[in-house]
Amino acid sequence: MSAYAIVVCAGQGERFGQTASHLPKKTFIEIDEKPVWFWSASVLGQLDFVDGIVLIARPQDEAEIRSVAQQLKLSKLKAVLRGGVKRQDSVFEGLSWIEREKVPCEYVFIHDGVRPFASKELIEKLWEQRKEGAVVPVLPVEDTLKMVEGDWIQKTLDRGQIKRVQTPQLYEFQKLRDAYTSLNRIHQPVTDESSVFELQGLKVKAILGEKTNIKITTPEDLLPYRRVRYSVGQGIDVHAFEEKWGGLVLGGVSIPDSKSLKGHSDADVVVHSLCDGLLGAAGLSDIGTYFPDNDPQYDKISSLILLEEVMEKIIKKGYEVEHVDITILAEAPKLQTFIPKMKMQLRLRLKIKEEAISIKATTTEQLGYIGRQEGIASHAMVTLRKFYYEGQLR
Numbered sequence: 001m002s003a004y005a006i007v008v009c010a011g012q013g014e015r016f017g018q019t020a021s022h023l024p025k026k027t028f029i030e031i032d033e034k035p036v037w038f039w040s041a042s043v044l045g046q047l048d049f050v051d052g053i054v055l056i057a058r059p060q061d062e063a064e065i066r067s068v069a070q071q072l073k074l075s076k077l078k079a080v081l082r083g084g085v086k087r088q089d090s091v092f093e094g095l096s097w098i099e100r101e102k103v104p105c106e107y108v109f110i111h112d113g114v115r116p117f118a119s120k121e122l123i124e125k126l127w128e129q130r131k132e133g134a135v136v137p138v139l140p141v142e143d144t145l146k147m148v149e150g151d152w153i154q155k156t157l158d159r160g161q162i163k164r165v166q167t168p169q170l171y172e173f174q175k176l177r178d179a180y181t182s183l184n185r186i187h188q189p190v191t192d193e194s195s196v197f198e199l200q201g202l203k204v205k206a207i208l209g210e211k212t213n214i215k216i217t218t219p220e221d222l223l224p225y226r227r228v229r230y231s232v233g234q235g236i237d238v239h240a241f242e243e244k245w246g247g248l249v250l251g252g253v254s255i256p257d258s259k260s261l262k263g264h265s266d267a268d269v270v271v272h273s274l275c276d277g278l279l280g281a282a283g284l285s286d287i288g289t290y291f292p293d294n295d296p297q298y299d300k301i302s303s304l305i306l307l308e309e310v311m312e313k314i315i316k317k318g319y320e321v322e323h324v325d326i327t328i329l330a331e332a333p334k335l336q337t338f339i340p341k342m343k344m345q346l347r348l349r350l351k352i353k354e355e356a357i358s359i360k361a362t363t364t365e366q367l368g369y370i371g372r373q374e375g376i377a378s379h380a381m382v383t384l385r386k387f388y389y390e391g392q393l394r
Contacts, residue, residue, distance in 0.1 A: 001130070002104040004052045005044040005168070006094035009037040009065060009113030010083025011058075026216055027061070027113050031225060031389040036216060037065065038072055039116035039391075044109060044168070045075035046120060049127055051104070052078035054097060055113075056090040059083070078103070088183065088190050095177045108176060110193050111168035114216040117391060118168060122210050126170040129205055135170045136194045137209030138163035166209040169193050175202065225389040230322065233281025233382045237272040239263050240375040250328065250335065250376070251342025251359065252304045258333040261376060264293035268303035269378045270328060270342065270359075275303075275310045277324070277382035282314050307349050314384065321350045322383040328361040329370050329377040335361040 009027045027037045037055070044050050053076050057065045066080040081097055083090035091110055098105050107130055111118065122137060129135040141164060145157040171193060179196045190196055194204045214221055239261040246260040251270040261267035275287045290313075291298050291306050298306070314321070324346070328335060339359050347357055364370040370377060 001049065001106050002051050003049050003107040003109060003127075003170075004054060004078075004098055004103065004105045004173070005041070005050050005109040005111060006054045006056060006091060006098075007037065007041045007044070007111045007113050008056045008083070008087060008090050008094075009040075009058070009061070010056045010090040011087065011114070028064075029216070029222065029389065031116055031391040033388075034072060035068060036116045037113035038068070038074060040111055040113045040118070041069075041074055041077070043118055043120055044111065044123065045077070047123060047127075050076060050109065052076050054078055054094045055080045056083040056094050057081070086189065088180070088196070091193065092180045092184065095173070095180060098173065099177060105173045107170060108173045109168040109170050110176075112215055115167055115213055116216070117210075118166075118213045119210060122213065123168060125207055126168065129207060130170055130172075132203075132205035133172045133175055134194065134197050134202065134204040136192075136204055136206055137166040137169070137213070138206045139166065139209045139211065140164075163206065164209075165192055165194060166213050166215070167192070171197075222389055225391045227388055227390055229386045229388060231281045231283070231319075231384050231386070233277040233279065233384070235273040235276030235278070235280060235287075235380040235382065236377070237269045237276065238375055238377040239267045239269045239272075241373065248376075249303070250338065250378075251326075252302070252307075252345030253338050253341045255333060255335070255338055265291070265298050265301045265306065266303050269376050270326060270380075271303035271307050271346075273378035273380040274324065274326060274346065274382070275307055277380035278310050278314055278321070278384070281382045281384040282317050282319050284313060284317075304345065304349060307346075311349060311351075317386075318388070319384040319386045321352050322356065322385045324350065324352070324357045324383075325381040326357075326359045327379045328359070329364060329379070330361060331363050331366065331371055331373045 028035045041053050045053055055065055057080055059082050062080060062082050069077050079097055081093050084093060126135045141159045141162050145159050147154045147157060176193060179200045182200055183196050188199060197204050241259040242262050244260055247254060247256040248258050248261050249266045249268045272287055279286060342359050343357050369375055
């Protein structure tokens with residue numbers, strides 16, 4: 001007997017995104033260093049009775065999902081298809097592909113791409129009941145259920161007759177294909193495949209699901225699996241003084257009545273050291289790699305613009321700034337009155353609170369090139385944090 005699995009990764013994630021704009025799209029949240037949808041699909045690919053997997057993606061995610069699936073060598077992947085506006089449209093696209101390709105398929109599993117914890121044991125139990133024609137996992141409801149209108153409770157529902165439905169769900173392929181064809185004629189919205197069968201008057205067998213087989217809908221669903229990793233980077237930069245008195249820029253703040261610093265950009269030694277610290281903590285190359293001093297586009301550019309670009313790289317890698325500690329080494333000019341403005345400029349771009357940044361200025365007691373007022377140096381220590389998720393799925 002042959003079976004295919006359709007894994008739906010085409011949801012908009014609106015409930016997730018409303019409260020988690022700093023996180024990746026929920027299907028791309030990584031658990032054990034692989035995206036959620038990969039785990040949802042890979043468990044099906046491990047089973048002998050599943051011959052092929054079809055992934056359904058949002059149009060804007062299609063290329064990325066295909067690329068990642070190939071990179072991770074997702075077992076038994078046959079196609080990555082573009083999903084529709086609604087979930088039922090996406091499932092129908094998967095069913096239609098199986099029919100068009102004329103692949104042997106007597107049964108079909110339908111699974112949510114954001115249920116990464118479904119076990120092989122659960123899927124095997126569904127398969128054992130395949131002759132029922134339609135089998136879904138359900139869980140009892142443990143909370144008291146109320147019908148509410150507005151802000152007022154109307155009545156209590158009998159929770160003994162109500163179950164929570166999960167995926168994967170298993171169906172005879174042709175029955176589900178025919179039921180979906182009929183559904184498309186009446187344009188009735190549904191949220192799962194058992195509802196499609198119900199509308200056609202077809203029976204659906206329920207078996208006990210798994211409490212661990214959660215659907216990731218909001219960021220709170222991920223809290224039991226969330227961990228935090230800290231990394232530290234150090235940045236050091238030095239710039240020599242020019243002979244002219246044109247003022248200088250430190251920490252994004254203009255300081256008049258001083259010699260200028262030599263540099264291709266605005267020679268902001270503070271921001272340069274900070275950028276190197278950020279890049280180092282994220283395991284990236286130094287500032288010169290990304291903004292070479294022989295590139296004319298960076299001639300006299302504000303280093304705050306460079307900092308913003310560095311922050312984009314940091315955020316793309318999933319990091320946030322935990323703390324920054326900067327020490328400026330300068331015999332002259334005196335900097336104490338400018339430090340609050342520097343902190344404000346940097347805080348805005350680092351997206352941190354006031355207590356998460358320290359900027360100090362010191363001299364070298366007239367020793368060395370700093371003491372001879374030949375230049376200014378800056379040292380930055382940066383701590384980044386990165387949230388990640390572990391689910392023992394490896």
